[in-house]
Amino acid sequence: MINPEYYPLVRMVIFLVAMMAFVGLNALVLVYAERKIAGHVQRRPGPFHVGWHGLLQPLADAGKLMAKQLLTPWSSDKLLFWAAPLLSFLPVILLFLPIPFGETLYGLNVNLGVVLILAFSGLNVLALCLAGWASNNKYGLLGAARAVAQSVAYEIPLLISVLTVALMSGSLDLHAITVQQGAWPWQWYGVLNPLAFFIYFISILGETNRAPFDLPEGESELTAGFHTEYSGMGFGMFFLSEYANMVVVCCVASILFLGGYQGPIESGWWWFLLKVYALLFIIIWMRWTFPRVRFDQLLNINWRWLTPLALLNLVGTVIVLRLAG
Secondary structure: OOOHHHHHHHHHHHHHHHHHHHHHHHHHHHHHHHHHHHHHHOOOOOOOOOOHHHOOHHHHHHHHHHHOOOOOOOOOOHHHHHHHHHHHHHHHHHHOOOOOOOOOOOOOOOOOHHHHHHHHHOHHHHHHHHHHHHOOOHHHHHHHHHHHHHHHHHHHHHHHHHHHHHHHHOOOOHHHHHHHHOOOHHHOHHHHOHHHHHHHHHHHHHHOOOOOOOHHHOHHHHOOHHHOOOOHHHHHHHHHHHHHHHHHHHHHHHHHHOOOOOOOOOOOHHHHHHHHHHHHHHHHHHHOOOOOOOHHHHHHHHHHHHHHHHHHHHHHHHHHHHHOO
């Protein structure tokens, strides 16, 4: 018999194990979706022969990654070289803990869930910096420098847009923010404050290094950027981390701007996943639609447009809230 005092700990452990399984399964789903969406956007079928309509292609990709030899560059800092992919992947699992997938479907009930996610998500840029620096490779180092500059820049408008929602809801509790929005689209903060939603969405593209903002790993310029020297599951850890981070930022977007698990017909976890995967579809669609920008253009978009717009939106939100009492 388990002591009732340990119920929260047991719940958290079970949730973390479930999230690790979810991250692995989600990576397979998104790899298939990425290939198929790319194929249809560019008028080609995508994977078609490995299984029915290429359904087994993600399993073949996973097997290839796990079977590849792990190579360590002779001139690299070996400890930091292998610590980087672990530092990139492991904190991502913790980001799922405060996310309410349903009314009672969460790992950790904390009233500062937004702060917890923002704090742990910042470790990923440290991992990318270590990966590029420890590789002792010029392309890896340039990719790491780009990753740090890009992440620091786009965190500012992202944080301001999140702060806007916190002011509107009066809370940093993800469950409370979800409940306050209601079930209908016109009650969602993304409809009430579309500029904050737009700024947040553009910022997460920069934070997750997704095209057209994938400058840290620009193949045409840097081979593969910060993970140029990684093979096998060393690269696989960065791969899993990228897709897991995409899911986390889309989960947070769903909660902050789209009502989370609430829906017009019987709220539940299916509404939450529907909104999350709709946002993921848009992110993948944008990758195969827009060309990669130059690095100076990437920073100009942030410092000249997103950050000033985010500040103006924050001030306007405060004024409206004050006038509305």
